[in-house]
Amino acid sequence: MKSITECSIGCEGIIVRIKAKEPVKGRLFSLGLSKGSELKVLDHTLAKQTWEVESDGTKIALREEEAASIFIEPKGCEA
Secondary structure, three states: OEEHHHOOOOOEEEEEEEOOOOOHHHHHHHOOOOOOOEEEEEEEOOOOOEEEEEEOOEEEEEEHHHHHOEEEEEEOOOO
16 A cells, blocks of 8 residues: 555556545545545656546546545556
């Protein structure tokens, strides 16, 4: 299990935990990011302040704080 910020571009996995407080947790849930959802890391900025992910066909841009609060069980990426 590792956070999105620890993953490389192209990494895929299943969301196993979202460790965030409200209102961030509510925002992530409203975007379709919840436990059990599939997620793929598409890209990030050079400074790794913004992360682009895809979940259930929807592309989502996350701030570093939000991305760090989402933990996935990686598959199809480097450990």
